[in-house]
Amino acid sequence: MRLAMSTPSKSIICSSEDDYELRRGPWSVEEDYLLTHYIANHGEGRWNLLAIRSGLRRTGKSCRLRWLNYLKPNVKRGNLTSEEQLLIFELHSKWGNRWSKIAQQLPGRTDNEIKNYWRTRIQKQAIYAKFEDHRRAGFVEFVKGLQMTRCLHKSQESSPSAMSTQDQAIPLPFDGVTVPHYSSFGIGTTPTIQITCHGDLNHLNQHEQNSDSEHHNSSCISSSESANIPNMSQPFGYTTSQFQALDNCDFGMCLYDGYSIDNNSYDRDALNLTTTMVAGNLELPVFDCQTLETNRLNKEFASSTWSMDEL
DNA sequence: AATTTGCCCAACCGCAGTACG
DNA sequence: TCGTACTGCGGTTGGGCAAAT
Numbered sequence: 001m002r003l004a005m006s007t008p009s010k011s012i013i014c015s016s017e018d019d020y021e022l023r024r025g026p027w028s029v030e031e032d033y034l035l036t037h038y039i040a041n042h043g044e045g046r047w048n049l050l051a052i053r054s055g056l057r058r059t060g061k062s063c064r065l066r067w068l069n070y071l072k073p074n075v076k077r078g079n080l081t082s083e084e085q086l087l088i089f090e091l092h093s094k095w096g097n098r099w100s101k102i103a104q105q106l107p108g109r110t111d112n113e114i115k116n117y118w119r120t121r122i123q124k125q126a127i128y129a130k131f132e133d134h135r136r137a138g139f140v141e142f143v144k145g146l147q148m149t150r151c152l153h154k155s156q157e158s159s160p161s162a163m164s165t166q167d168q169a170i171p172l173p174f175d176g177v178t179v180p181h182y183s184s185f186g187i188g189t190t191p192t193i194q195i196t197c198h199g200d201l202n203h204l205n206q207h208e209q210n211s212d213s214e215h216h217n218s219s220c221i222s223s224s225e226s227a228n229i230p231n232m233s234q235p236f237g238y239t240t241s242q243f244q245a246l247d248n249c250d251f252g253m254c255l256y257d258g259y260s261i262d263n264n265s266y267d268r269d270a271l272n273l274t275t276t277m278v279a280g281n282l283e284l285p286v287f288d289c290q291t292l293e294t295n296r297l298n299k300e301f302a303s304s305t306w307s308m309d310e311l
Numbered sequence: 312a313a314t315t316t317g318c319c320c321a322a323c324c325g326c327a328g329t330a331c332g
Numbered sequence: 333t334c335g336t337a338c339t340g341c342g343g344t345t346g347g348g349c350a351a352a353t
Contacts, residue, residue, distance in 0.1 A: 100341060111340095
């Protein structure tokens with residue numbers, strides 16, 4: 001917690017009609033102490049009564065908020081874990097802005113915290129991705145797609161013979177590594193997911209059979225999902241032939257509605273397969289990622305914290 | 312070094328639902 | 333049944349901090 005938040009001098013004093021001074025603004029250490037001890041002795045609830053009897057010059061609402069969001073013993077502090085973040089993605093896709101409901105599924109996390117997290121990190125990124133409606137399934141699919149990419153990456157790592165050393169140094173937005181090059185998306189285009197997968201699915205399948213421990217240890221989607229990439233196109237309504245039509249299109253990047261994870265560091269000669277998934281309309285090719293405007297956004301994304309820690 | 316800008320988060324506000332007399 | 337108080341929820345604001353200029 002920031003010390004400044006407990007600075008009493010910053011508190012605002014409001015005089016009500018009966019000259020009862022109500023404090024507003026950040027809580028002081030003394031106020032926290034008073035509230036904590038009162039609740040320890042009398043329990044929580046009856047917040048207006050609590051506010052009066054405890055000697056706090058606060059409204060009941062303010063006391064309740066302070067207790068629930070900060071002072072309550074089981075309130076977790078610190079960054080959200082990857083699992084918690086993914087859970088938020090999933091639950092938000094189901095329930096929308098039902099923060100309290102989402103918070104119930106995340107023990108120790110408050111609705112306020114989740115709401116802030118979503119607004120400050122996710123919503124902003126989603127605006128870039130033109131996901132004004134965050135509840136649409138594609139948003140979650142986007143996350144899953146990135147996870148799938150991670151699985152592929154892991155697969156490649158575990159089998160050096162399939163890829164060159166250079167290939168293994170693919171910067172991906174996972175494991176806290178910020179993606180070095182997020183391209184942007186065409187304004188006004190239908191949201192699309194295009195994940196260009198550089199790798200051999202046969203190899204992947206073999207890898208799955210031979211060594212599944214790594215997949216199981218990772219926090220990404222299951223090995224069966226990762227090895228079943230074409231099937232992921234089904235929810236988006238694309239046929240196998242449409243995927244085949246894309247097989248020869250090596251854009252050298254992963255795209256999500258124009259988001260691109262530049263994979264130019266790949267040794268393209270070593271490519272065995274290029275699979276492109278598209279959600280929404282089949283709009284190919286997506287080449288507008290290198291315009292001046294998108295380059296500006298590239299820069300912004302490159303400096304963003306769109307890492308696996310947040311996904 | 313000073314100023315500006317953007318991020319983050321605690322706290323506030325308004326509204327709706329519920330409990331109770 | 334109605335009115336009031338209480339509680340909970342979601343949206344918004346304001347200020348501290350750090351990075352950028």
